Amino acid sequence: xxxxxxxxxxxxxxxxxxxxxxxxxxxxxxxxxxxxxxxxxxxxxxxxxxxxxxxxxxxxxxxxxxxxxxxxxxxxxxxxxxxxxxxxxxxxxxxxxxxxxxxxxxxxxxxxxxxxxxxxxxxxxxxxxxxxxxxxxxxxxxxxxxxxxxxxxxxxxxxx
Amino acid sequence: xxxxxxxxxxxxxxxxxxxxxxxxxxxxxxxxxxxxxxxxxxxxxxxxxxxxxxxxxxxxxxxxxxxxxxxxxxxxxxxxxxxxxxxxxxxxxxxxxxxxxxxxxxxxxxxxxxxxxxxxxxxxxxxxxxxxxxxxxxxxxxxxxxxxxxxxxxxxxxxxxxxxxxxxxxxxxxxxxxxxxxxxxxxxxxxxxxxxxxxxxxxxxxxxxxxxxxxxxxxxxxxxxxxxxxxxxxxxxxxxxxxxxxxxxxxxxxxxxxxxxxxxxxxxxxxxxxxxxxxxxxxxxxxxxxxxxxxxxxxxxxxxxxxxxxxxxxxxxxxxxxxxxxxxxxxxxxxxxxxxxxxxxxxxxxxxxxxxxxxxxxxxxxxxxxxxxxxxxxxxxxxxxxxxxxxxxxxxxxxxxxxxxxxxxxxxxxxxxxxxxxxxxxxxxxxxxxxxxxxxxxxxxxxxxxxxxxxxxxxxxxxxxxxxxxxxxxxxxxxxxxxxxxxxxxxxxxxxxxxxxxxxxxxxxxxxxxxxxxxxxxxxxxxxxxxxxxxxxxxxxxxxxxxxxxxxxxxxxxxxxxxxxxxxxxxxxxxxxxxxxxxxxxxxxxxxxxxxxxxxxxxxxxxxxxxxxxxxxxxxxxxxxxxxxxxxxxxxxxxxxxxxxxxxxxxxxxxxxxxxxxxxxxxxxxxxxxxxxxxxxxxxxxxxxxxxxxxxxxxxxxxxxxxxxxxxxxxxxxxxxxxxxxxxxxxxxxxxxxxxxxxxxxxxxxxxxxxxxxxxxxxxxxxxxxxxxxxxxxxxxxx
Numbered sequence: 001x002x003x004x005x006x007x008x009x010x011x012x013x014x015x016x017x018x019x020x021x022x023x024x025x026x027x028x029x030x031x032x033x034x035x036x037x038x039x040x041x042x043x044x045x046x047x048x049x050x051x052x053x054x055x056x057x058x059x060x061x062x063x064x065x066x067x068x069x070x071x072x073x074x075x076x077x078x079x080x081x082x083x084x085x086x087x088x089x090x091x092x093x094x095x096x097x098x099x100x101x102x103x104x105x106x107x108x109x110x111x112x113x114x115x116x117x118x119x120x121x122x123x124x125x126x127x128x129x130x131x132x133x134x135x136x137x138x139x140x141x142x143x144x145x146x147x148x149x150x151x152x153x154x155x156x157x158x159x160x
Numbered sequence: 161x162x163x164x165x166x167x168x169x170x171x172x173x174x175x176x177x178x179x180x181x182x183x184x185x186x187x188x189x190x191x192x193x194x195x196x197x198x199x200x201x202x203x204x205x206x207x208x209x210x211x212x213x214x215x216x217x218x219x220x221x222x223x224x225x226x227x228x229x230x231x232x233x234x235x236x237x238x239x240x241x242x243x244x245x246x247x248x249x250x251x252x253x254x255x256x257x258x259x260x261x262x263x264x265x266x267x268x269x270x271x272x273x274x275x276x277x278x279x280x281x282x283x284x285x286x287x288x289x290x291x292x293x294x295x296x297x298x299x300x301x302x303x304x305x306x307x308x309x310x311x312x313x314x315x316x317x318x319x320x321x322x323x324x325x326x327x328x329x330x331x332x333x334x335x336x337x338x339x340x341x342x343x344x345x346x347x348x349x350x351x352x353x354x355x356x357x358x359x360x361x362x363x364x365x366x367x368x369x370x371x372x373x374x375x376x377x378x379x380x381x382x383x384x385x386x387x388x389x390x391x392x393x394x395x396x397x398x399x400x401x402x403x404x405x406x407x408x409x410x411x412x413x414x415x416x417x418x419x420x421x422x423x424x425x426x427x428x429x430x431x432x433x434x435x436x437x438x439x440x441x442x443x444x445x446x447x448x449x450x451x452x453x454x455x456x457x458x459x460x461x462x463x464x465x466x467x468x469x470x471x472x473x474x475x476x477x478x479x480x481x482x483x484x485x486x487x488x489x490x491x492x493x494x495x496x497x498x499x500x501x502x503x504x505x506x507x508x509x510x511x512x513x514x515x516x517x518x519x520x521x522x523x524x525x526x527x528x529x530x531x532x533x534x535x536x537x538x539x540x541x542x543x544x545x546x547x548x549x550x551x552x553x554x555x556x557x558x559x560x561x562x563x564x565x566x567x568x569x570x571x572x573x574x575x576x577x578x579x580x581x582x583x584x585x586x587x588x589x590x591x592x593x594x595x596x597x598x599x600x601x602x603x604x605x606x607x608x609x610x611x612x613x614x615x616x617x618x619x620x621x622x623x624x625x626x627x628x629x630x631x632x633x634x635x636x637x638x639x640x641x642x643x644x645x646x647x648x649x650x651x652x653x654x655x656x657x658x659x660x661x662x663x664x665x666x667x668x669x670x671x672x673x674x675x676x677x678x679x680x681x682x683x684x685x686x687x688x689x690x691x692x693x694x695x696x697x698x699x700x701x702x703x704x705x706x707x708x709x710x711x712x713x714x715x716x717x718x719x720x721x722x723x724x725x726x727x728x729x730x731x732x733x734x735x736x737x738x739x740x741x742x743x744x745x746x747x748x749x750x751x752x753x754x755x756x757x758x759x760x761x762x763x764x765x766x767x768x769x770x771x772x773x774x775x776x777x778x779x780x781x782x783x784x785x786x787x788x789x790x791x792x793x794x795x796x797x798x799x800x801x802x803x804x805x806x807x808x809x810x811x812x813x814x815x816x817x818x819x820x821x822x823x824x825x826x827x828x829x830x831x832x833x834x835x836x837x838x839x840x841x842x843x844x845x846x847x848x849x850x851x852x853x854x855x856x857x858x859x860x861x862x863x864x865x866x867x868x869x870x871x872x873x874x875x876x877x878x879x880x881x882x883x884x885x886x887x888x889x890x891x892x893x894x895x896x897x898x899x900x901x902x903x904x905x906x907x908x909x910x911x912x913x914x915x916x917x918x919x920x921x922x923x924x925x926x927x928x929x930x931x932x933x934x935x936x937x938x939x940x941x942x943x
Contacts, residue, residue, distance in 0.1 A: 019282070021282065022282075029187070029188075030190070033190065034181070035181065035184075035185070035187070035188035036180065036181015036182065037181070038185070038359075038360070038410070039187070040359045040360065040361070040410075040444070041444040041859075041860045042443055042444055043444065043859060043860065043861065045859070045860035045861055046359060046860055048359055075181070076180065076181035077180070077181050077182075079180070080179075080180045083176040083177065083180055083182065084176075086176065086179060086180070090176075090179040090180065093175070093179055094171055094172070094175045094176065094179060095171055097171065097172065097825045097826065097828075097829050099175060099178055099179065099658075100411075100658035100659070100660070100829055100833060101358075101359070101360070101408070101409065101410045101411045101657055101658025102174075102175070102178030102179070102183060102408065102410070102658065103185065103358075103359040103360045103408075103410025103411060103658075104359045104410075105178055105179060106181050109179070127868075128868040128869050129868075129869065131867070131868035131869075132867040132868045132869045133867075134868075135359065135860070135865050135867060136359070136868075137356075137357060137358055137359050137411050137413070137833075137836075137837070137865065138359075138411055138658050138829070138833045139829055139832060139833050139836070140829075140832035140833045140834075140835055140836035140871050140874065140897075141832075141836065141867075141868040141871050142832045142871070142873050142874060143828070143829055143832065144868070145868070145873075
């Protein structure tokens, strides 16, 4: 039994026929080829698979693809306009060495986008609270915190 | 003006790809006609397989193939022994390595029994439910001491006991040290299992091209060259017919250097059988069983000291949990055995260990690779001795440090690389002084701690030392090629799992050839681009591959200067390499670009002089005579919540000596990440096996990895004692952050609860376990 559904991903409309049990993470990665979204635990703990659903950060491994029917999904691929033209948050991560293996990074970036939209000047403690929903095994988080602080500044500079 | 790249905090070349989701990880590989693999794994830790009922699974729509051990025919072989037993006299060693699919018997929970290949992973997993395995459950071997009892069940039926190996190493004369000592301290010290839990699980894609007779493997391995060589041999192919690519890898930490994982062997074999590309991606639950683990050891240790705190000797006997198979030889327990000696003069040492087979997942090195245990044992012994002898714990350490004029310092035992354990260099006391200063030891212990304790707080401080053998051989190589586009192509055999090799290696090369850092394109871990090498392990990438880079780039520099000297009609010593140009010093308009020069070095017409090679290219290798010894000091101030026993780390200091620093930004990241893993290991992460060998917490819900609210900011500083063993003077740094954290937590908690005489003798802890230990100490004090 397959379901036909439509959704918008990174501003593009798609109509697809999928099994109802297909996870949103698998749909994005394997059906649409948007492999920037990573899967680390498949049970909603690590946060690597975080994407935006109608602007809110969600775990794409805990959603079925068809639950995004008629809705708008944004993945890490939506942030930049090419490797030469990074999002200010990505610049913050680059400058501050906020990533090592980079596997958890897309999920962290997508968790931060709505957070910084609502909280453009976060304190370190607020940043750490937000980051506690994403596991990074490489960095020890210190440089991620610095990256977020820098990214927040760069976002503000760009918007003024 | 040219700037030196070496030593600078340069941001990483690889980051734009990773930040935009465009870096290729193994699961990102998509191929037409690709099939997907799932494994039926044992629910039981120890059982005989009576029968496997496939239940018509082959007829399920979408299933392409199903394999059990019997279907593999002659291909079914135990895996190779990666590291043979070391050249130590009177060693006992029983080689038992993992098998591709369990036959007759399963020896740990999660051992693969049936391989299903289907059109999608979803169908493959559905198909697993069709299969029924009839087991005869056997008593499981879980506890290390019980494993050696006369009536213990046997993991390997053909062995008399569950002994994987036993090794004795000594120097001096412990019995004499013990006889001459004023004090002998004896303790049992425990260090239990954890898992590396890289954010990316393992994965393999295998594709056989019938027309070109080529097998291509994408593998989350830390050792692609060794995987290529082994797979070619197992499959009867030439090494040139097998290409192994280790693309971007989401964290390694050691378990990804284990080889050969059953899945690696089976995917390659089945791709040839089926003629279609195959993919297997480990899920997180599988990772808890099918990926190797580390840490289980039980030590009975003793230290003999003179009244003034001078160490006369150490004796240690330990049991090491090998798990169900031991493909990696004795690397981990030998490392433990060697690391106990630490930065101290220990004239008499007797160490013996027994490596024990258990019905638990396989143990291979995980960041630290046995060093944690060694640091824990020696630092605990010194702490406890200082307390019992009423000596200052830092003073005891100072008294026993190896002095700077004693290097190279011979420890007279064999290290994991099979050379004699000789420390090349070090300077321990300045690092300790710096750490004490940065943590504010004096002010804290004299003023802050008493004041806060009077106000009812529980706060503790600790400072521990460690050494780390790094950068062992055998060798690595590098090829540097200045191309006609002006870009510099660099390749090496080691794989990369986040260590920043694309940048640190580029820094080394850029300085030699005068190119911009972003014009140096580094490829790691593709066996078609570099043929020779060993792999990324033992904190050796920067040391061994880094020095190969340096040598190859220096040779290319010489070629550049020679050719440019001819073209510019200038003496080589009058030339400088700046911004991708070769210029005559003081006459910048007389110049030629690297790209033009590369084109001239590979002409379409005319002759290349006899005896010269075309191109601006060189390949060089570096093999150190032995490993370089890094060292460091960690210090902590922590607060214990007296109600919940949760910890707050108020301050964390690392003073580290890894010789010359290539990129301080990357180094800081390595240290900080290592400490975070160490904190997890010390207070959050423990694999809980029950008496049947079942793992009770095989998910990230139940196995707690530290998060951003658990890990503090780390204040770090460096002491630089360059290694004399390599031209760059570097030592490894990848594991340093993780090694001493267990010992540090133990000392800090003892300190916070010194009024009740707490003595922590085990790691990992947890709030629950700390509560139990404190309650026991209180009860003991009341007796």
